[in-house]
Amino acid sequence: MLIGRLGKDPDVRYLENNVGVARFTLATSETYKDTNGDKVEKTEWHNIVVWRGLAEVAKNYLKKGSLIFVEGKLSSRSYEVQGEKKYFTEVVASDFRMLDRKDANTQGTTQAEDNKVSEPGPDEMEDDLPF
Numbered sequence: 001m002l003i004g005r006l007g008k009d010p011d012v013r014y015l016e017n018n019v020g021v022a023r024f025t026l027a028t029s030e031t032y033k034d035t036n037g038d039k040v041e042k043t044e045w046h047n048i049v050v051w052r053g054l055a056e057v058a059k060n061y062l063k064k065g066s067l068i069f070v071e072g073k074l075s076s077r078s079y080e081v082q083g084e085k086k087y088f089t090e091v092v093a094s095d096f097r098m099l100d101r102k103d104a105n106t107q108g109t110t111q112a113e114d115n116k117v118s119e120p121g122p123d124e125m126e127d128d129l130p131f
Helices: 052-061
Strands: 002-006 011-014 020-033 039-051 067-081 084-098
Touching (some): 011 052
Antiparallel strands (some): 011 020, 020 039
């Protein structure tokens, strides 16, 4: 399970029988203080792969910078380039959730911004207290 932001727009391709596969990178970050007390931010990059229907959703709704939750399994493979063996690890996602949904009617603001509740001002508070 990972929560992070897309490093690039999904790259969607179609295999035989019109099976879609989307690939993108996901950045996860952590912040901690080092031995000197200085704040350090560490970012890890993950290669994500989604198949079939999830690939279509990724193609239509995800873009660089999108915040998502990904659930899946690690998959490692190797290949040879000029006699040198290379290893590649990726997350094959079984599910993902978009965490920064946009509402078309608010022109780019998030639902959380639209659902903010402001505290009543001094003129709006009642004078009759029940105690």
